[in-house]
């Protein structure tokens with residue numbers, strides 16, 4: 176669904192992604208882990224076509240939607256209008272399918288996005304991404320600034336979409352424990368380079384990964 180080969184992305188003279196190669200098969204839910212500044216959002220934005228690679232190739236088979244870091248809602252617009260903007264490019268105007276998946280959004284529809292809680296705003300960002308009926312969803316920091324119970328509620332929706340509807344997901348997370356719980360496979364990015372990849376169970380047992388991202392080995 177996603178094929179990235181030898182990807183280099185720079186901001187001026189600073190290289191943010193340095194020959195990154197990865198692939199995600201249809202229906203997979205894959206995690207991308209890494210510390211602050213590793214290049215995770217740069218990868219997400221490049222996959223979404225917002226940044227142009229200096230070299231390398233990015234191929235996305237199907238329609239990709241991004242839930243950007245920090246949600247990036249229009250705070251003065253209603254929830255319904257934020258959702259409508261998500262369907263604007265693809266001409267999808269009917270929010271009903273999204274309301275079926277995320278019924279809370281139907282209740283929030285007339286409210287201004289800016290007055291909602293962080294969890295509600297993340298749900299709006301989620302719904303806005305779904306408005307374009309994506310084949311692959313890139314989620315940049317689902318859990319950012321959210322209480323664990325709020326994150327788990329959103330994660331449940333994500334897993335349901337992946338398992339029951341075959342949505343391919345790239346989950347970018349600093350919360351490695353959550354990512355390992357939800358995904359089967361993961362990539363680890365540090366300073367713009369992939370430093371580890373594999374099954375989450377193997378990575379969780381890798382002392383280096385567990386030490387850096389899980390606060391010690393998982394037993």
Ligand SMILES: Nc1ncnc2c1ncn2[C@@H]1O[C@H](COP(=O)(O)OP(=O)(O)OP(=O)(O)O)[C@@H](O)[C@H]1O
Pocket residue numbers: 186189190191209210211212213214215216217218244
């Ligand atoms: N617009 C920009 N202009 C210049 N440098 C940037 C820009 N955006 C990101 N960078 C730099 O590129 C590198 C990768 O940043 P990026 O935001 O992709 O990392 P990240 O892994 O998503 O980090 P975080 O988890 O903090 O969001 C960092 O060194 C960052 O300072």
